[in-house]
Amino acid sequence: MRSSGAALFPIALLAALAGLTFWLSSATNDNDPKRRAKERHDPDFTVENFTVERFDDQGTKTQTLKARQMNHFPDDESTEVTFPELTYFTGDRPTQIDARSAWLNKDGKEVRLKGNVRLVKAAGAGHPQTVLQTEALTVFPEEELARGNTPVTLRQGGSVVSGDRIEYRGKENLAILEGRARGTFPRVQKQ
Template identity: 30%
Template sequence: MNPSIVMDRLRSWFVLIPLLLLLGAIYWLSQQVEPLPVKPDNSMRHDPDFMINQFTATTLNVQGKPQYVMSARKLIHYPDDNSTHVEAPALSSFEPDKPPLHIYADKGMMSGKGDEVFLHENVKIVRAASTDQSEMTFTTSYLHVIPDLGLAETDQPVMLVDERNIVRAIGMKFDSKAHIVKLLAQVRSQHVPKNP
């Protein structure tokens, strides 16, 4: 092969070498100044860390007898706010010398410490009959329960039904330990007389 032809070909390649070096330097520089990929901020996520289906939990009193029984179709715990959400919750309270109290709802949420329960949708409280009182049923759409204090309250419409009374009101405070029901506003009552 003729040396002048080889030199001509090399000269044409030498013109490209600075251009290739320049492209390499530009690529390297762009890699250095390009921001690092953003890691997702998982602190804003609300993902469960565990779920339990068909569960029942029982709290015993000092005598070793059931004081509270809570069950639900599904329990879901969220670690970001330490909340526990439940589907179809049922809470029962058993106090010595008092009729049992049962609370049901479609949905609920327990506080991180478990000392407060917030019930939503089709909330129903049933106080069992005793020797001197008939069964009493309360219905509402929302209920805030503090089990250890025996308190339940709502600011929503409520209906109370017992053997001879139907009472409607807006808002209610219920103290199961003192057996006191306080209706807050717009109270309407219908009394059915006892048959002779």
């Protein structure tokens, strides 16, 4: 008995379909750990109770970051930090920023702070202490710039000013309040 190519065609077609079905099943398998890891936002490492210090080219400390926990995420190279305390030692007056949490993009050029955010610029050289409080603030460390779209209160000496939004320019020591701004300023006594 001779078998013709026409008789073998259905068997070859079934084998090809079986192979394709197996390939589709493995390609879309949600149980593959490598495939799931790339699609999920899971940390690849965690650090607890740490301090990181940054120095300039001359060896002078410029920044310190302390926090309870840090998680790094490989899918977008972002970092999340709980209870961060960030101190900048630029200029003649150090600035401290703390919050309940922070998110940093992959190169650290954008930091989003959330929950009881406080920025404190120390008093010095005829300038009173400045305290900024809000619920969310985005900081651009290299530019010493901070922006917030939530209600904010700013205290400097005896003066208290609040507004709906803020832009804080650290290099200029300038705060720009937007929206409904209101303030209380102490009366200056003439001598």
